[in-house]
Amino acid sequence: MGNPSGVEYAKVDASYFTRRGLRRYAGVWSLWALGVGAVISGHFSGWNLGLANGWGSMLLATIVIAVMYLGLTFSLAEMSPALPHTGGAYSFARTAMGPWGGFLTGLAENVEYVLTPAVIVYFIGSYMGGIFGTPAAWQPVWWVAFYLVFVCLNIVGVELSFKVTLVVTLLALACLVVFWVSALPAADFSRWALNVGPGGVALPEGNGPFLPLGLGGVLAAMPFAVWLFLAIEQLPLAAEESVDPRRDMPIGILAGMGTLLVSAFLVLWLNPSLPNIGSHALAKSGEPLLDGFKAIYGAGVAKALALVAVLGLIASFHTIIFAKGRQIYSLSRAGYFPSVLSVTHSSRKTPHLAMTVGALMALAVMFALWLTLGAERGAAVIGGILLNMAVFGAMFSYLMQALAFILLRRRLPKLDRPYRSPLGVPGAVLTIAIALVTLWFQLNDPVYRTGVLWVGLWFAIGVAYFALWGRRRLILSPEEEFAMNARSPA
Numbered sequence: 001m002g003n004p005s006g007v008e009y010a011k012v013d014a015s016y017f018t019r020r021g022l023r024r025y026a027g028v029w030s031l032w033a034l035g036v037g038a039v040i041s042g043h044f045s046g047w048n049l050g051l052a053n054g055w056g057s058m059l060l061a062t063i064v065i066a067v068m069y070l071g072l073t074f075s076l077a078e079m080s081p082a083l084p085h086t087g088g089a090y091s092f093a094r095t096a097m098g099p100w101g102g103f104l105t106g107l108a109e110n111v112e113y114v115l116t117p118a119v120i121v122y123f124i125g126s127y128m129g130g131i132f133g134t135p136a137a138w139q140p141v142w143w144v145a146f147y148l149v150f151v152c153l154n155i156v157g158v159e160l161s162f163k164v165t166l167v168v169t170l171l172a173l174a175c176l177v178v179f180w181v182s183a184l185p186a187a188d189f190s191r192w193a194l195n196v197g198p199g200g201v202a203l204p205e206g207n208g209p210f211l212p213l214g215l216g217g218v219l220a221a222m223p224f225a226v227w228l229f230l231a232i233e234q235l236p237l238a239a240e241e242s243v244d245p246r247r248d249m250p251i252g253i254l255a256g257m258g259t260l261l262v263s264a265f266l267v268l269w270l271n272p273s274l275p276n277i278g279s280h281a282l283a284k285s286g287e288p289l290l291d292g293f294k295a296i297y298g299a300g301v302a303k304a305l306a307l308v309a310v311l312g313l314i315a316s317f318h319t320i321i322f323a324k325g326r327q328i329y330s331l332s333r334a335g336y337f338p339s340v341l342s343v344t345h346s347s348r349k350t351p352h353l354a355m356t357v358g359a360l361m362a363l364a365v366m367f368a369l370w371l372t373l374g375a376e377r378g379a380a381v382i383g384g385i386l387l388n389m390a391v392f393g394a395m396f397s398y399l400m401q402a403l404a405f406i407l408l409r410r411r412l413p414k415l416d417r418p419y420r421s422p423l424g425v426p427g428a429v430l431t432i433a434i435a436l437v438t439l440w441f442q443l444n445d446p447v448y449r450t451g452v453l454w455v456g457l458w459f460a461i462g463v464a465y466f467a468l469w470g471r472r473r474l475i476l477s478p479e480e481e482f483a484m485n486a487r488s489p490a
Contacts, residue, residue, distance in 0.1 A: 007099045007471040009480075010335065016475070020333050020342045022086065023158050023349040026242045030162040031235055031252025034319050036259050037169035038231035041120050041316030043176060043260075043267050044289045044309055046387065050224030052283035053217035054196040055272055056210035061221035062228060062268055064434055066261060069229040071431035072398050073257045074421035075405040077250035080236040081418040082408075084245035087330035087479040088236035089401050095483040096404035096411065099471065102483070105400040106331045107462045111393030111455055113324040115386050116231060118362040120317045121146050122382045126286055127310045131303050136375050143366060147359045150318045154325060155345060155352045158241050165319050172312040173263070179289060180266050182296045187273035195278040202280040219441045223391045223448065226438070228264040230394055231316070232256055233401070234323035237330070240478075250419040286383070325355035334477040336470050388451035389458075392442055395435045402431040412486055 026034070050058045085091040087102075089109050094102025125142035128134070134142075154161050191206035198212050211217055235253050239245045271288055272279040274295040282288050289312070293305040329351035332342035345352045365386070370378035405428040408415065421427060442448040474480060 007474050009474050009476055012475055017333075020329075020344050021349050022240045022344065022351075024241055024243050025158045026162055026238055026248070027244075028248045028251050028255070030166060031238060031242060031248055032255045032259070033166040033169040034162070034238055034322070035232045035235045035252060035256030036173070037165050037315040037319040038234050038323065039229055039256075039260050039316065040169060040172045040176075040263075041123070041313045042227035042230055043263050044172075044312035045123050045285075045287055046119075046227040047224050047264075047267070048271070048282045048285055048288040050221035050283070051196070051272060051279040052200055053221045054200075054209070054212040055193045055279045057213060057217035057221045058225065058268060058279075060211075060218045061225040062264060064218070065222060065225040065229065065438075066264070068398070068431050068434035069232065069257065071423055071427035071429075071434075072233060072402060073253050074423045075402055075428050075431065076233060076236055077253045077419050078417055078421040079401075079405060079408065080239060080249040080253065081246040082415055083479075083482060084239040084242070084249070085330070085477075085479045085482065086237055086240040086326050087334070087477075088239070088327070089233065089397050089404075090327075090331060090334075090336075091236075091479040091482070092404040092408070093400050094479055095486055096407035097400075098483075099474065101400065101404070102479075103331075103336050103466050103470075104459075104463075105397055105404070106327070106336060107459060108393045108397035108400065109327055110331070110462075111458055112231070112390050112397065113234070113320060113327050114358055114362050115365070115390040115393070117147075117317055117320045117324065117359075118366050119383065119387045119390060120313050120320070121362075122366070122379065122386075123286065124310060124313045124317060126379075127290075127306055127313065130287075131306045131310075136379075139375070139379065140367060140370060143363065146314075146317065147321075147363060150314075150321050151355050151359050153318065154321050154355055155348060155350050157348045158350060161318075161322055161350070165315070165322070168311060168315040168318060172315045173259075175308050175311055176263055176267070176289075179292060180270055183270040183274060183292060186275060186296055187270055188275060189269070189273040192274060192276075192278035193269075193272040196280050196283075200280075202278075206278065219437070220445070222438050223388060223442060226391050226394065227387070228268075229257075229260055230391065231320055231323065232260060233394075233398070234320070234327075237323050237326040241326075246418045321355060321359070324358040325351045328354035328358050330477070330479065333475065334480050335474040336466060339473075339475065385451040385454070388442065388448045389455050392439065392448075392452050392455045393458075395439050395442075399432050399435040399439070402428040402435070415486065 079092045090102045090106035093105035125139045194208045195203045195206040197203045197208045271292045290309045329342045331337045341354045
């Protein structure tokens with residue numbers, strides 16, 4: 001069976017979908033925890049690298065990126081209950097833009113969800129090495145150990161996966177709340193947060209300019225501001241495991257975004273304001289929250305504090321492994337990726353093959369960099385270039401999802417929408433505009449360009465596979481069937 005998009009659909013019997021079943025469990029709290037937990041590691045480390053451009057630059061960049069994410073999350077809150085399929089972003093784009101639009105959006109998310117856990121587990125390994133005093137050469141052991149434990153937890157069952165997600169997310173937020181309350185009496189904003197001067201030099205007395213690098217500094221900080229919200233968009237991937245996605249998905253998405261907004265601006269205000277840290281030093285830190293705790297309580301309890309701080313990284317690592325599995329599963333079930341990857345566990349009903357293959361892909365990239373570049377240089381690339389690759393993949397997928405929102409409003413005005421975005425099309429347009437600015441900056445800045453080129457290679461391989469093989473073997477999964485029926489004339 002073919003169609004004008006140049007794709008062909010293979011015939012499958014009912015057993016195909018029986019072997020690819022999922023189990024419904026998630027309610028509002030589970031979805032909230034999935035969204036917040038996916039992002040929360042960005043409040044523990046990663047975002048602070050943008051402070052090298054000055055605190056004011058980071059603040060403005062965070063405001064701009066927050067506006068982009070508000071436009072995106074309101075759009076997702078409308079689309080996800082209207083198209084309640086595991087495909088999420090791919091499903092929205094597939095319905096609005098056809099198979100190629102769906103595939104490219106799914107491929108961009110694949111870059112994000114494969115590489116983001118790799119960056120997070122790198123930070124986890126750094127923390128654990130410091131806590132237990134293991135040598136740098138042991139870093140890969142920590143990576144493999146954490147992947148093994150958390151992939152297995154996600155395979156055991158959706159119930160356990162969501163319970164673990166809720167617990168570690170609440171613990172990570174509790175750690176942040178303790179930090180905020182502890183930091184308030186000690187904070188001296190003007191003296192420490194504003195200690196970056198023109199050219200990025202340190203100002204011993206603080207009280208520096210708001211934008212020491214001008215508007216260019218704001219642009220340079222934007223990719224790091226993304227880290228404060230990156231992966232909140234994964235919630236629609238849990239649609240087929242949600243008890244009532246039409247009711248719960250919008251609440252979970254918007255409540256999660258509200259929580260992250262409060263946390264992001266409190267961390268941005270308080271962490272650089274602590275004595276003997278400041279924006280200039282914090283911009284070079286691999287564990288900014290831990291440095292903040294040390295400034296408040298002293299270095300004597302550093303290891304205990306590090307164990308607490310690593311909870312935020314674990315929360316995001318666990319939840320994004322969940323998302324990665326569902327993302328690969330949905331594209332595989334529809335035939336865009338090899339269909340064997342969508343087979344679920346016979347009793348647990350979890351996409352064990354998708355999660356395992358996704359983890360092996362990430363580890364393969366990490367080991368390749370570690371072995372070819374050496375421990376020191378390989379670690380720098382994992383912590384820097386892979387982060388930028390994940391951000392670039394995310395920006396492209398945001399652009400496509402916002403475009404899908406606009407096209408769905410225009411082409412399917414009668415689509416049943418249990419929730420409608422109050423920001424409407426203007427909110428989606430803002431998301432596209434800010435995503436384009438971020439992409440443009442990454443393409444034009446040599447620091448980020450290397451990561452972009454590697455994403456281009458990832459896309460080239462994926463597009464070649466789909467053009468030569470995948471497009472002739474698509475399957476009428478729920479996403480595909482909905483898209484074809486929705487776009488057919490009444």
